[in-house]
Amino acid sequence: MIRSLRGRLFIGLTAIIILTGAIGVMFVYQWAFGEAMELQDSVLIQLASVAQSGSFSGGQPLQGVEQDTDVWLIELGKTPRGPADDRQLFGLKDGLQIATRKGQPIRVLLQTRSDGSRFAVAQPTAVRDETARDMAFRTLLPIAALIPCLMLVTALVIAHSLRPMVRLAGDLDARRADDLTPLPLLGTPSELHPFINSINGLLARIRSLMDQQRRFVADAAHELRTPITALSLQAENLDSVDIPEAARDRLAALRQGMQRTKHLLEQLLALARQEAPLAEAGEMPLLALDGATKEVVADLLPHAFDRGIDLGFQLVEPVAVRAEPVMLTTMVRNLLDNALRVTPRSGNIDVGVYREGEMAVLQIEDTGPGIASSDLERIFEPFFRGSCPQGEGSGLGLSIVNRVVERLGGTIGLENIGGTDRSGLRVTVRLPLAVDPSKEVSRGM
Incomplete structure (x- = not known):
C-alpha cells in the first residue's frame, strides 16, 4: 500500500x-x-x-x-x-x-x-x-514520445505543488523545541490553510499548557523557598543551644536535608526561568565567556579545596558570546557542580575556554567515573540521575544546561574518557561566537 x-x-x-x-x-x-x-x-x-x-x-x-x-x-x-x-x-x-x-x-x-x-x-x-x-506508425511516434514527456511533466508539477508542504515540514523540523510561534499563512496555498490553522491552534494550546506548567513550578518553588529558609535559620540557631550529642547528629541530618531541598528549589526556579520566553540572540548583550567562567571557578575554588580536588584552567582564550549573564553563570556553575560532585578526593577538574572556527568552546574534564553508555541518551531529561546516581544532585543540572545551550543556539556533547590509568567525563559546549574577542569584550562581567 x-x-x-x-x-x-x-x-x-x-x-x-x-x-x-x-x-x-x-x-x-x-x-x-x-x-x-x-x-x-x-x-x-x-x-x-x-x-x-x-x-x-x-x-x-x-x-x-x-x-x-x-x-x-x-x-x-x-x-x-x-x-x-x-x-x-x-x-x-x-x-x-x-x-x-x-x-x-x-x-x-x-x-x-x-x-x-x-x-x-x-x-x-x-x-x-x-x-x-x-x-x-510514423503518425504515432509523436504521441508515443509525448506520453513519457507528460509523465515527467506530471512528476515535476506534483513536486512543485507539494513543495510548500515540504517546506512547511522542514521549517517545523528546524525549529527549537520552545519555538511555538504560529505558522505563517502568507505565501502558502489556500488548500493548506485549514491544516496550518489546525497546527497553529495546537501550538497555541501547547504554549498555554507550558506557560501554566512553568508558572506552577516557579510559584511552588518560590512559596516553598521561604519556609525552608526559615527552618534553616532556626536550625542554625540551635547551634548555640546546649543539646545532647545524639540530638546534634539528628540536627545535622536535618540541616543537610533542608540544604538539599533548598538546592532543589533553586534548580526548579532556574529551570522555570530558562523555560520563559527569551529575546532574540541578536538583542542579547555581548558577554565574555572566559570572564564568566573565571568568576564561577573562583567561587567554587574553596569548595574544591575542601574536597582535595585540583580545579583549574587548562586553556583560556578571550571569546565573546551573546547571552544573558545569568544564563552563562547558571550553565558554567551547573557543569562544575556536577564535576565536583562526582570527582573523588585528589581528583582533577580541567577547564578550557577557547575559539574553534566560528564557535566559542567551553570544555570541562573531570576524573570521575563518567556516565554509563545506556544513560547518555537520557542524561538531559529533568530529574534523571542515571542508573548509578552519584552524590546528592537533583537531576536538573544538566537539563538546565542543555536548555541554556539550546536557547543560545549552541550544542553540548558528553564523552566518557577511557584509559588504562584514568576515567572521567568530557563535556564540550559550543556556542556561536559573537565577535572577534580581541576587538570587543563585555566589561560588565
Missing part, C-alpha cells in the same frame, strides 16, 4: 495518462491506417486517369512509379483473352475491386476506354498494408 501522497498522485495521474494515451493511440492508428489506404487508392485513380490514353501489351510495371510500390498497369483489351487471371479481371466491373492475381490478393482499379478496351491498375494488398502500417 502506497502511503505517500506524492506517490499516489503520480501513480494515479500516470495511469490516466497511459490509459488515455493507449486509447488515443488505438484510434489514431486506425485513422492513420485508413487514411493511408485512401491515399493509395487515390494514387491508383490518378495513375488510371493518366493511362486512359495509353495502351500496353501485357502486364508491366508503370514507368515513373517507385519500385517499392509495386504498381502494375494491365492491358485487358476489348475481349477476354490471355491468362486466366486477366480473363477473371476482365469480368469485374469498373472501379476499385479486391481480386487475386498470380496467387496473391491485389487491389485493382478497372477502367474502360472510349474505344471499348479495358485496362487495370493493380497493387498487391501486402505492399499496401505494409505502406499503411508504416505511415500509421
Whole structure:
C-alpha cells in the first residue's frame, strides 16, 4: 500500500495518462491506417486517369512509379483473352475491386476506354498494408514520445505543488523545541490553510499548557523557598543551644536535608526561568565567556579545596558570546557542580575556554567515573540521575544546561574518557561566537 501522497498522485495521474494515451493511440492508428489506404487508392485513380490514353501489351510495371510500390498497369483489351487471371479481371466491373492475381490478393482499379478496351491498375494488398502500417506508425511516434514527456511533466508539477508542504515540514523540523510561534499563512496555498490553522491552534494550546506548567513550578518553588529558609535559620540557631550529642547528629541530618531541598528549589526556579520566553540572540548583550567562567571557578575554588580536588584552567582564550549573564553563570556553575560532585578526593577538574572556527568552546574534564553508555541518551531529561546516581544532585543540572545551550543556539556533547590509568567525563559546549574577542569584550562581567 502506497502511503505517500506524492506517490499516489503520480501513480494515479500516470495511469490516466497511459490509459488515455493507449486509447488515443488505438484510434489514431486506425485513422492513420485508413487514411493511408485512401491515399493509395487515390494514387491508383490518378495513375488510371493518366493511362486512359495509353495502351500496353501485357502486364508491366508503370514507368515513373517507385519500385517499392509495386504498381502494375494491365492491358485487358476489348475481349477476354490471355491468362486466366486477366480473363477473371476482365469480368469485374469498373472501379476499385479486391481480386487475386498470380496467387496473391491485389487491389485493382478497372477502367474502360472510349474505344471499348479495358485496362487495370493493380497493387498487391501486402505492399499496401505494409505502406499503411508504416505511415500509421510514423503518425504515432509523436504521441508515443509525448506520453513519457507528460509523465515527467506530471512528476515535476506534483513536486512543485507539494513543495510548500515540504517546506512547511522542514521549517517545523528546524525549529527549537520552545519555538511555538504560529505558522505563517502568507505565501502558502489556500488548500493548506485549514491544516496550518489546525497546527497553529495546537501550538497555541501547547504554549498555554507550558506557560501554566512553568508558572506552577516557579510559584511552588518560590512559596516553598521561604519556609525552608526559615527552618534553616532556626536550625542554625540551635547551634548555640546546649543539646545532647545524639540530638546534634539528628540536627545535622536535618540541616543537610533542608540544604538539599533548598538546592532543589533553586534548580526548579532556574529551570522555570530558562523555560520563559527569551529575546532574540541578536538583542542579547555581548558577554565574555572566559570572564564568566573565571568568576564561577573562583567561587567554587574553596569548595574544591575542601574536597582535595585540583580545579583549574587548562586553556583560556578571550571569546565573546551573546547571552544573558545569568544564563552563562547558571550553565558554567551547573557543569562544575556536577564535576565536583562526582570527582573523588585528589581528583582533577580541567577547564578550557577557547575559539574553534566560528564557535566559542567551553570544555570541562573531570576524573570521575563518567556516565554509563545506556544513560547518555537520557542524561538531559529533568530529574534523571542515571542508573548509578552519584552524590546528592537533583537531576536538573544538566537539563538546565542543555536548555541554556539550546536557547543560545549552541550544542553540548558528553564523552566518557577511557584509559588504562584514568576515567572521567568530557563535556564540550559550543556556542556561536559573537565577535572577534580581541576587538570587543563585555566589561560588565
